[in-house]
Amino acid sequence: MKYKHDNNSCFFRHKNILCDIKLFDTSKSFVLIYMCKISEGNLKRDTLNLQEINHELQDDAKFFVASCEKKYHDQLDKVAKEIVTSAVKMVFLAGPTCAGKTTTAKLLSEDLSKYGYRVLTVSMDDFFYNYDDTPDLPNGKKDLESPRSINADDMTRCFRKLFTEGEADFPKYDFLTGKNIPNVYHLTMSDKTIIILEGLHALNPIFFEKFSFIKCFRIYASALSGFKIGNNVMSTRDFRLLRRTVRDYKKRGYDPLETLDMWKNVVRAEDEFIVPYKDTADAYINTTHANEVAIYRDYFLKLLEEYPTSRAEMPFATLVEKSVSLDKSVLPDNSLLWEFLEK
Numbered sequence: 001m002k003y004k005h006d007n008n009s010c011f012f013r014h015k016n017i018l019c020d021i022k023l024f025d026t027s028k029s030f031v032l033i034y035m036c037k038i039s040e041g042n043l044k045r046d047t048l049n050l051q052e053i054n055h056e057l058q059d060d061a062k063f064f065v066a067s068c069e070k071k072y073h074d075q076l077d078k079v080a081k082e083i084v085t086s087a088v089k090m091v092f093l094a095g096p097t098c099a100g101k102t103t104t105a106k107l108l109s110e111d112l113s114k115y116g117y118r119v120l121t122v123s124m125d126d127f128f129y130n131y132d133d134t135p136d137l138p139n140g141k142k143d144l145e146s147p148r149s150i151n152a153d154d155m156t157r158c159f160r161k162l163f164t165e166g167e168a169d170f171p172k173y174d175f176l177t178g179k180n181i182p183n184v185y186h187l188t189m190s191d192k193t194i195i196i197l198e199g200l201h202a203l204n205p206i207f208f209e210k211f212s213f214i215k216c217f218r219i220y221a222s223a224l225s226g227f228k229i230g231n232n233v234m235s236t237r238d239f240r241l242l243r244r245t246v247r248d249y250k251k252r253g254y255d256p257l258e259t260l261d262m263w264k265n266v267v268r269a270e271d272e273f274i275v276p277y278k279d280t281a282d283a284y285i286n287t288t289h290a291n292e293v294a295i296y297r298d299y300f301l302k303l304l305e306e307y308p309t310s311r312a313e314m315p316f317a318t319l320v321e322k323s324v325s326l327d328k329s330v331l332p333d334n335s336l337l338w339e340f341l342e343k
Contacts, residue, residue, distance in 0.1 A: 045236060050229035053290050054324045061291075065330050068289040072336060076104070079219065079283045080111035083194070088217040089163070090195045094202035094277070096270045098243040099222040100287035103336040105198040117194050120187055124199025124207075126171050127155040131178025137265065145269035147201045151180070156210045162189055163214055200269075203277040220281035225288035232319040237267070239288065242316065246296050247340040249303055256303050256310035287336055293319070294326035295337055
Protein backbone atom coordinates (compact mmCIF):
# COMPACT_ATOMS: atom_id res chain seq x y z
CA MET A 1 0.00 0.00 0.00
CA LYS A 2 1.37 3.42 -1.01
CA TYR A 3 0.00 6.83 -0.11
CA LYS A 4 0.90 10.27 -1.39
CA HIS A 5 -0.61 13.73 -1.28
CA ASP A 6 0.15 17.24 -2.46
CA ASN A 7 -1.70 20.55 -2.59
CA ASN A 8 -4.49 19.43 -4.84
CA SER A 9 -4.60 15.64 -4.86
CA CYS A 10 -3.99 12.52 -2.87
CA PHE A 11 -4.08 8.85 -3.67
CA PHE A 12 -3.35 5.41 -2.36
CA ARG A 13 -2.36 2.36 -4.36
CA HIS A 14 -2.81 -1.31 -3.59
CA LYS A 15 -1.78 -3.84 -6.26
CA ASN A 16 -3.39 -2.66 -9.51
CA ILE A 17 -5.99 -0.36 -7.96
CA LEU A 18 -5.34 3.34 -7.56
CA CYS A 19 -7.87 5.42 -5.68
CA ASP A 20 -7.28 9.04 -6.54
CA ILE A 21 -8.87 12.04 -4.88
CA LYS A 22 -8.66 15.28 -6.80
CA LEU A 23 -9.32 18.45 -4.85
CA PHE A 24 -10.50 21.55 -6.68
CA ASP A 25 -10.49 24.76 -4.67
CA THR A 26 -13.24 27.06 -5.90
CA SER A 27 -12.74 29.25 -2.82
CA LYS A 28 -15.99 27.73 -1.66
CA SER A 29 -15.27 24.06 -1.11
CA PHE A 30 -12.99 21.13 -1.78
CA VAL A 31 -14.63 18.34 -3.72
CA LEU A 32 -13.96 14.72 -4.56
CA ILE A 33 -14.00 14.11 -8.31
CA TYR A 34 -12.16 10.92 -9.23
CA MET A 35 -12.91 7.58 -7.70
CA CYS A 36 -11.28 4.33 -8.72
CA LYS A 37 -8.44 4.01 -11.24
CA ILE A 38 -7.68 0.52 -12.51
CA SER A 39 -4.59 -0.43 -14.51
CA GLU A 40 -4.95 -2.53 -17.66
CA GLY A 41 -1.41 -3.16 -18.83
CA ASN A 42 0.01 0.31 -19.45
CA LEU A 43 -3.48 1.81 -19.67
CA LYS A 44 -5.25 3.36 -16.70
CA ARG A 45 -8.99 3.88 -16.55
CA ASP A 46 -10.97 5.65 -13.89
CA THR A 47 -14.58 6.15 -12.86
CA LEU A 48 -15.87 9.65 -12.25
CA ASN A 49 -18.25 10.43 -9.40
CA LEU A 50 -21.29 11.97 -11.11
CA GLN A 51 -22.81 13.11 -7.83
CA GLU A 52 -19.79 15.27 -7.09
CA ILE A 53 -19.65 16.49 -10.68
CA ASN A 54 -23.27 17.60 -10.33
CA HIS A 55 -22.31 19.49 -7.18
CA GLU A 56 -19.45 21.26 -8.91
CA LEU A 57 -21.51 22.23 -11.93
CA GLN A 58 -24.23 23.67 -9.74
CA ASP A 59 -21.64 25.51 -7.67
CA ASP A 60 -19.49 27.05 -10.45
CA ALA A 61 -20.04 25.57 -13.90
CA LYS A 62 -17.67 27.88 -15.77
CA PHE A 63 -14.78 27.11 -13.43
CA PHE A 64 -15.41 23.39 -13.61
CA VAL A 65 -15.64 23.34 -17.41
CA ALA A 66 -12.37 25.28 -17.59
CA SER A 67 -10.68 22.75 -15.27
CA CYS A 68 -11.87 19.86 -17.49
CA GLU A 69 -10.53 21.57 -20.61
CA LYS A 70 -7.21 22.26 -18.89
CA LYS A 71 -6.79 18.64 -17.84
CA TYR A 72 -7.22 17.50 -21.45
CA HIS A 73 -4.92 20.18 -22.90
CA ASP A 74 -2.23 19.44 -20.30
CA GLN A 75 -2.06 15.89 -21.66
CA LEU A 76 -1.57 17.20 -25.19
CA ASP A 77 1.17 19.57 -24.07
CA LYS A 78 3.04 16.74 -22.36
CA VAL A 79 2.80 14.44 -25.40
CA ALA A 80 3.92 17.24 -27.74
CA LYS A 81 7.07 17.72 -25.64
CA GLU A 82 7.78 13.97 -25.79
CA ILE A 83 7.43 13.96 -29.56
CA VAL A 84 9.72 16.96 -30.03
CA THR A 85 12.45 15.64 -27.74
CA SER A 86 12.33 12.24 -29.49
CA ALA A 87 13.04 13.67 -32.96
CA VAL A 88 9.98 11.90 -34.35
CA LYS A 89 8.99 12.26 -38.01
CA MET A 90 5.62 10.51 -37.91
CA VAL A 91 2.91 10.16 -35.24
CA PHE A 92 0.38 7.33 -35.36
CA LEU A 93 -2.78 8.36 -33.52
CA ALA A 94 -5.28 5.55 -32.97
CA GLY A 95 -8.39 4.98 -30.95
CA PRO A 96 -11.88 3.49 -31.18
CA THR A 97 -14.95 5.21 -32.56
CA CYS A 98 -15.95 8.48 -30.88
CA ALA A 99 -12.65 8.63 -29.01
CA GLY A 100 -12.10 12.24 -30.10
CA LYS A 101 -9.22 11.43 -32.46
CA THR A 102 -9.96 14.20 -34.96
CA THR A 103 -9.88 17.00 -32.40
CA THR A 104 -6.93 15.45 -30.60
CA ALA A 105 -4.95 15.36 -33.85
CA LYS A 106 -5.86 18.99 -34.63
CA LEU A 107 -4.91 20.31 -31.18
CA LEU A 108 -1.75 18.21 -31.02
CA SER A 109 -0.79 19.69 -34.37
CA GLU A 110 -1.22 23.18 -32.94
CA ASP A 111 0.94 22.31 -29.92
CA LEU A 112 3.70 20.90 -32.13
CA SER A 113 3.57 24.02 -34.30
CA LYS A 114 4.53 26.08 -31.25
CA TYR A 115 7.92 24.32 -31.36
CA GLY A 116 8.49 25.48 -34.92
CA TYR A 117 7.31 22.35 -36.69
CA ARG A 118 5.11 22.20 -39.77
CA VAL A 119 2.55 19.51 -39.04
CA LEU A 120 0.62 17.60 -41.70
CA THR A 121 -2.39 15.53 -40.62
CA VAL A 122 -3.54 12.65 -42.79
CA SER A 123 -6.65 10.57 -42.14
CA MET A 124 -6.51 6.82 -42.72
CA ASP A 125 -10.07 7.16 -44.03
CA ASP A 126 -8.63 8.66 -47.22
CA PHE A 127 -7.23 5.23 -48.04
CA PHE A 128 -10.59 3.46 -47.92
CA TYR A 129 -11.31 1.24 -50.90
CA ASN A 130 -14.21 2.28 -53.09
CA TYR A 131 -17.40 1.35 -51.28
CA ASP A 132 -18.34 -1.25 -53.89
CA ASP A 133 -14.90 -2.88 -53.52
CA THR A 134 -15.06 -3.05 -49.71
CA PRO A 135 -15.27 -6.64 -48.37
CA ASP A 136 -18.65 -7.86 -47.13
CA LEU A 137 -19.59 -9.10 -43.69
CA PRO A 138 -21.42 -12.45 -43.33
CA ASN A 139 -24.70 -10.51 -43.08
CA GLY A 140 -24.07 -8.92 -46.47
CA LYS A 141 -23.25 -5.44 -45.17
CA LYS A 142 -19.95 -3.75 -45.98
CA ASP A 143 -17.13 -4.29 -43.48
CA LEU A 144 -16.26 -0.63 -42.86
CA GLU A 145 -14.79 -1.11 -39.38
CA SER A 146 -11.94 -3.56 -39.99
CA PRO A 147 -8.47 -3.02 -41.52
CA ARG A 148 -9.71 -4.86 -44.62
CA SER A 149 -11.48 -1.66 -45.67
CA ILE A 150 -8.16 0.22 -46.01
CA ASN A 151 -5.77 -0.01 -48.96
CA ALA A 152 -2.51 -0.60 -47.06
CA ASP A 153 -0.39 -0.85 -50.20
CA ASP A 154 -1.57 2.50 -51.55
CA MET A 155 -1.00 4.14 -48.17
CA THR A 156 2.54 2.76 -47.91
CA ARG A 157 3.34 3.87 -51.46
CA CYS A 158 2.21 7.45 -50.81
CA PHE A 159 4.14 7.84 -47.57
CA ARG A 160 7.29 6.13 -48.81
CA LYS A 161 7.38 8.52 -51.76
CA LEU A 162 6.77 11.48 -49.44
CA PHE A 163 9.67 10.54 -47.15
CA THR A 164 12.13 9.50 -49.86
CA GLU A 165 11.38 12.12 -52.53
CA GLY A 166 10.11 14.93 -50.30
CA GLU A 167 6.70 15.19 -51.97
CA ALA A 168 3.75 13.03 -52.98
CA ASP A 169 0.12 13.17 -54.07
CA PHE A 170 -2.52 11.75 -51.71
CA PRO A 171 -6.05 10.47 -52.34
CA LYS A 172 -9.28 11.63 -50.72
CA TYR A 173 -12.24 9.44 -49.86
CA ASP A 174 -15.62 10.91 -50.78
CA PHE A 175 -18.15 9.60 -48.27
CA LEU A 176 -21.08 10.88 -50.32
CA THR A 177 -20.19 8.91 -53.45
CA GLY A 178 -18.26 6.08 -51.78
CA LYS A 179 -15.35 6.66 -54.14
CA ASN A 180 -11.63 6.95 -53.43
CA ILE A 181 -10.37 9.82 -55.57
CA PRO A 182 -6.62 9.67 -56.34
CA ASN A 183 -4.16 12.59 -56.32
CA VAL A 184 -6.46 15.11 -54.63
CA TYR A 185 -3.88 16.91 -52.49
CA HIS A 186 -0.10 17.37 -52.61
CA LEU A 187 2.14 17.13 -49.54
CA THR A 188 5.77 18.15 -49.17
CA MET A 189 8.32 17.29 -46.48
CA SER A 190 11.16 19.21 -44.85
CA ASP A 191 13.43 18.66 -41.87
CA LYS A 192 10.90 20.51 -39.69
CA THR A 193 7.85 18.52 -40.81
CA ILE A 194 5.96 16.02 -38.67
CA ILE A 195 3.20 13.80 -40.05
CA ILE A 196 0.20 12.79 -37.93
CA LEU A 197 -1.62 9.73 -39.29
CA GLU A 198 -4.99 9.48 -37.56
CA GLY A 199 -7.37 6.53 -37.73
CA LEU A 200 -9.04 3.60 -36.00
CA HIS A 201 -6.26 1.19 -36.95
CA ALA A 202 -3.17 3.37 -36.79
CA LEU A 203 -1.55 1.07 -34.20
CA ASN A 204 -2.34 -2.12 -36.06
CA PRO A 205 0.92 -3.79 -37.16
CA ILE A 206 -0.62 -4.42 -40.59
CA PHE A 207 0.02 -0.72 -41.17
CA PHE A 208 2.53 0.39 -38.54
CA GLU A 209 5.20 -2.16 -39.41
CA LYS A 210 5.36 -0.80 -42.95
CA PHE A 211 6.96 2.38 -41.57
CA SER A 212 10.08 0.88 -39.99
CA PHE A 213 12.21 3.14 -42.21
CA ILE A 214 11.36 6.27 -40.14
CA LYS A 215 11.17 7.18 -36.45
CA CYS A 216 7.58 6.98 -35.23
CA PHE A 217 5.59 7.75 -32.09
CA ARG A 218 2.38 5.90 -31.22
CA ILE A 219 -0.58 7.42 -29.36
CA TYR A 220 -3.75 5.74 -28.13
CA ALA A 221 -6.52 8.27 -27.53
CA SER A 222 -9.89 7.34 -26.10
CA ALA A 223 -12.43 8.05 -23.42
CA LEU A 224 -10.65 6.34 -20.54
CA SER A 225 -13.02 7.49 -17.80
CA GLY A 226 -16.52 6.21 -17.17
CA PHE A 227 -19.11 7.53 -14.73
CA LYS A 228 -20.85 6.30 -11.60
CA ILE A 229 -23.65 7.52 -9.34
CA GLY A 230 -25.03 5.20 -6.70
CA ASN A 231 -25.45 1.78 -8.27
CA ASN A 232 -25.60 3.20 -11.79
CA VAL A 233 -22.41 2.83 -13.81
CA MET A 234 -21.54 3.95 -17.33
CA SER A 235 -18.53 2.10 -18.75
CA THR A 236 -16.10 3.85 -21.06
CA ARG A 237 -17.57 1.95 -24.02
CA ASP A 238 -21.11 2.97 -23.06
CA PHE A 239 -19.90 6.54 -22.72
CA ARG A 240 -18.60 6.46 -26.29
CA LEU A 241 -21.97 5.07 -27.37
CA LEU A 242 -23.56 8.10 -25.71
CA ARG A 243 -21.22 10.36 -27.68
CA ARG A 244 -21.94 8.48 -30.90
CA THR A 245 -25.72 8.51 -30.43
CA VAL A 246 -25.70 12.29 -30.07
CA ARG A 247 -23.19 12.78 -32.90
CA ASP A 248 -24.88 10.41 -35.34
CA TYR A 249 -28.23 12.13 -34.98
CA LYS A 250 -26.87 15.67 -35.05
CA LYS A 251 -24.24 15.28 -37.75
CA ARG A 252 -24.95 12.12 -39.76
CA GLY A 253 -28.70 11.77 -39.76
CA TYR A 254 -28.85 8.38 -38.02
CA ASP A 255 -31.47 7.77 -35.35
CA PRO A 256 -30.58 5.82 -32.17
CA LEU A 257 -31.91 2.54 -33.57
CA GLU A 258 -29.66 2.84 -36.60
CA THR A 259 -26.70 3.71 -34.38
CA LEU A 260 -27.36 0.65 -32.22
CA ASP A 261 -27.59 -1.55 -35.31
CA MET A 262 -24.13 -0.37 -36.43
CA TRP A 263 -22.74 -0.53 -32.88
CA LYS A 264 -22.71 -4.33 -32.83
CA ASN A 265 -20.17 -4.48 -35.65
CA VAL A 266 -18.25 -1.52 -34.22
CA VAL A 267 -17.72 -3.36 -30.92
CA ARG A 268 -16.75 -6.59 -32.69
CA ALA A 269 -14.12 -4.77 -34.75
CA GLU A 270 -12.76 -2.89 -31.73
CA ASP A 271 -12.21 -6.08 -29.76
CA GLU A 272 -10.57 -7.81 -32.71
CA PHE A 273 -8.54 -5.05 -34.36
CA ILE A 274 -8.02 -2.10 -31.97
CA VAL A 275 -7.97 -3.22 -28.32
CA PRO A 276 -5.20 -5.85 -28.83
CA TYR A 277 -2.72 -3.13 -29.86
CA LYS A 278 -3.47 -0.36 -27.36
CA ASP A 279 -0.60 -1.42 -25.10
CA THR A 280 1.91 -0.78 -27.91
CA ALA A 281 1.32 2.96 -27.58
CA ASP A 282 4.08 5.30 -26.41
CA ALA A 283 1.51 7.64 -24.85
CA TYR A 284 -2.16 7.65 -23.87
CA ILE A 285 -4.58 10.55 -24.00
CA ASN A 286 -7.79 10.41 -21.98
CA THR A 287 -10.42 12.40 -23.88
CA THR A 288 -13.21 12.14 -21.29
CA HIS A 289 -14.30 15.52 -19.94
CA ALA A 290 -16.08 15.28 -16.60
CA ASN A 291 -18.75 17.76 -17.73
CA GLU A 292 -19.74 15.78 -20.84
CA VAL A 293 -22.75 13.85 -19.51
CA ALA A 294 -24.31 17.14 -18.40
CA ILE A 295 -23.77 18.62 -21.87
CA TYR A 296 -25.30 15.66 -23.73
CA ARG A 297 -28.07 14.97 -21.23
CA ASP A 298 -31.01 16.84 -22.75
CA TYR A 299 -30.17 15.92 -26.35
CA PHE A 300 -29.86 12.24 -25.49
CA LEU A 301 -33.00 11.97 -23.36
CA LYS A 302 -35.05 13.71 -26.03
CA LEU A 303 -33.86 11.11 -28.55
CA LEU A 304 -34.95 8.31 -26.21
CA GLU A 305 -38.39 9.89 -25.99
CA GLU A 306 -38.63 9.91 -29.80
CA TYR A 307 -37.23 6.38 -30.13
CA PRO A 308 -38.30 4.64 -26.87
CA THR A 309 -37.44 1.11 -28.03
CA SER A 310 -33.75 2.08 -28.10
CA ARG A 311 -33.68 2.54 -24.34
CA ALA A 312 -33.57 -1.19 -23.60
CA GLU A 313 -30.12 -1.37 -25.20
CA MET A 314 -28.91 1.74 -23.41
CA PRO A 315 -29.30 0.97 -19.69
CA PHE A 316 -26.90 3.82 -18.87
CA ALA A 317 -29.79 6.19 -19.63
CA THR A 318 -30.73 6.01 -15.95
CA LEU A 319 -27.35 7.49 -15.04
CA VAL A 320 -27.73 10.23 -17.67
CA GLU A 321 -31.09 11.17 -16.15
CA LYS A 322 -29.39 11.72 -12.80
CA SER A 323 -26.97 14.26 -14.26
CA VAL A 324 -27.62 17.97 -14.11
CA SER A 325 -28.06 19.70 -17.46
CA LEU A 326 -25.45 22.06 -18.87
CA ASP A 327 -25.87 24.29 -21.92
CA LYS A 328 -23.25 23.89 -24.65
CA SER A 329 -22.74 27.66 -24.75
CA VAL A 330 -20.26 27.27 -21.86
CA LEU A 331 -17.84 25.35 -24.09
CA PRO A 332 -14.80 27.07 -25.60
CA ASP A 333 -14.54 27.14 -29.39
CA ASN A 334 -11.76 24.53 -29.44
CA SER A 335 -13.44 22.08 -27.08
CA LEU A 336 -13.26 18.43 -28.07
CA LEU A 337 -16.98 18.15 -27.32
CA TRP A 338 -17.82 20.02 -30.54
CA GLU A 339 -16.74 16.87 -32.36
CA PHE A 340 -20.05 15.38 -31.21
CA LEU A 341 -22.26 18.49 -31.18
CA GLU A 342 -23.50 21.08 -33.63
CA LYS A 343 -22.24 24.62 -33.00
